[in-house]
Amino acid sequence: MTKTKAxxxxxxxxxTQTALNPGDEAPPGTKGTGDDVCPDCHGKGRIDGAPCxxxxxxxxxxxxxGGA
Ligand SMILES: [Zn+2]
Numbered sequence: 820m821t822k823t824k825a826x827x828x829x830x831x832x833x834x835t836q837t838a839l840n841p842g843d844e845a846p847p848g849t850k851g852t853g854d855d856v857c858p859d860c861h862g863k864g865r866i867d868g869a870p871c872x873x874x875x876x877x878x879x880x881x882x883x884x885g886g887a
Contacts, residue, residue, distance in 0.1 A: 842873035842880035855882040
């Protein structure tokens with residue numbers, strides 16, 4: 820009846836921050852950035868039936884807008 824409870828150490832998959840997609844210029848929520856339609860898949864999130872690598876399949880990227 821001794822169940823190992825120390826196995827939670829390998830459960831470190833929870834991201835503390837959203838991973839950036841190749842098309843992202845900044846982490847989401849960064850000041851001076853905004854969502855923009857992915858230039859590669861044009862918001863579809865897919866290219867030729869495969870998930871778009873640029874936006875990670877979300878169809879949008881985070882782009883620096885530099886509004887100031
Ligand atoms: Zn895309």
